[in-house]
Amino acid sequence: MDLENELRLALRRTTAPAGFADRVLARNRRRRSSGLFWATGVAAAALIGFFTYQRYQQMAEEQAGRQAVLALRIAAEKLNYARAKVLRISTEN
Amino acid sequence: MTEEWTETAVPIRVAKEKLDFEQCVRLHEALVFSMAMASTRDHAVAEEIAQDVFLELYRKLPDLDSPAHVANWLRRVTANRLIDQARVRQRKPQTPLEDVPELSSPQVQQDPWVGELLRELVASLPEPSRTIVILRYQEDMDPQDIASDLGIPVGTVKSSLHRALAKLREKLGRRHGETNVWT
Numbered sequence: 001m002d003l004e005n006e007l008r009l010a011l012r013r014t015t016a017p018a019g020f021a022d023r024v025l026a027r028n029r030r031r032r033s034s035g036l037f038w039a040t041g042v043a044a045a046a047l048i049g050f051f052t053y054q055r056y057q058q059m060a061e062e063q064a065g066r067q068a069v070l071a072l073r074i075a076a077e078k079l080n081y082a083r084a085k086v087l088r089i090s091t092e093n
Numbered sequence: 094m095t096e097e098w099t100e101t102a103v104p105i106r107v108a109k110e111k112l113d114f115e116q117c118v119r120l121h122e123a124l125v126f127s128m129a130m131a132s133t134r135d136h137a138v139a140e141e142i143a144q145d146v147f148l149e150l151y152r153k154l155p156d157l158d159s160p161a162h163v164a165n166w167l168r169r170v171t172a173n174r175l176i177d178q179a180r181v182r183q184r185k186p187q188t189p190l191e192d193v194p195e196l197s198s199p200q201v202q203q204d205p206w207v208g209e210l211l212r213e214l215v216a217s218l219p220e221p222s223r224t225i226v227i228l229r230y231q232e233d234m235d236p237q238d239i240a241s242d243l244g245i246p247v248g249t250v251k252s253s254l255h256r257a258l259a260k261l262r263e264k265l266g267r268r269h270g271e272t273n274v275w276t
Contacts, residue, residue, distance in 0.1 A: 003262060008231075009208060016122035016123055020140065021119045
C-alpha cells in the first residue's frame with residue numbers, strides 16, 4: 001500500500017461543524033462590542049478627568065486672586081493708618 | 094493599493110481586493126477546521142482553535158491583499174498555533190468514531206479502518222512533525238513552502254517528513270501484524 005497516497009486520502013479536508021461560521025461571526029461581534037464599551041469608558045474617564053482638572057485650576061486661580069486682593073487691602077489699610085499718623089503728628093507740631 | 098510593473102516598467106496601481114470577513118470564514122472554514130481536527134482529533138478543541146484563528150484573521154484582514162493571500166495566511170497561522178498548542182495541551186481524543194465529521198470530498202474510496210488508523214497515528218506524532226505531515230498531505234504544500242510558513246530550514250522539514258513516514262510505516266506494520274506492507 002502506498003503510504004503517501006493513503007495519507008492524502010486520510011487527511012482530506014473535513015467539513016466544519018454545522019453553524020461554525022455563524023458562531024465565529026457572533027463571537028467577533030461580541031468581542032468588538034466589548035472593545036467599544038471599554039474604549040468609550042476610558043474616553044469618558046479621560047474627559048471627566050480633564051474637566052475636573054480644569055475646574056481645579058480655575059478654583060486655584062480664583063483663590064490666588066482673592067488672596068492677592070486681601071493682601072492689597074491689608075497693605076492699603078496699613079498705608080492709610082501710617083498716613084493718618086503722619087498727618088496727626090504734623091498737625092500737632 | 095499595490096503596484097504592478099508592466100513590460101514598459103511603468104507602475105500601475107492595482108486596487109486591493111476588498112476582502113469580506115464573513116466570506117473568508119465560509120470559504121476557508123474547512124481548511125482551518127480540518128487542520129485543527131487532524132492535529133487534535135478532538136471536535137471541541139479543534140473548533141476552539143479554528144475560531145481563534147478566524148478572530149485573529151479579522152484583525153489582520155486589512156493587511157491582506159487577496160483571497161490567495163488569506164488562504165496562505167490561514168494555513169501559516171493555524172500551523173503555528175497547532176504547534177504552540179501541542180506544547181501546552183495533552184492530546185485527549187474525545188470524539189467518538191461515529192461523530193467524526195464527514196470528509197469534504199468522499200468520492201475517493203479508502204478503507205475506513207485504514208483512514209481512521211492513519212488519522213490517529215498522525216495525531217500521535219510529536220510536533221512539529223505532526224503539523225508538517227498535515228501541511229504536506231492535507232494541504233499539498235511542498236517542503237519549501239512548509240519551511241517558509243513555519244520559519245524552519247527546508248532540510249528540517251524534509252528530515253521530519255522522512256522520519257514521520259518511517260514511524261508511521263513501523264506503527265502500521267505492527268498494527269497489521271505484517272512487515273514491509275507499506276511503501
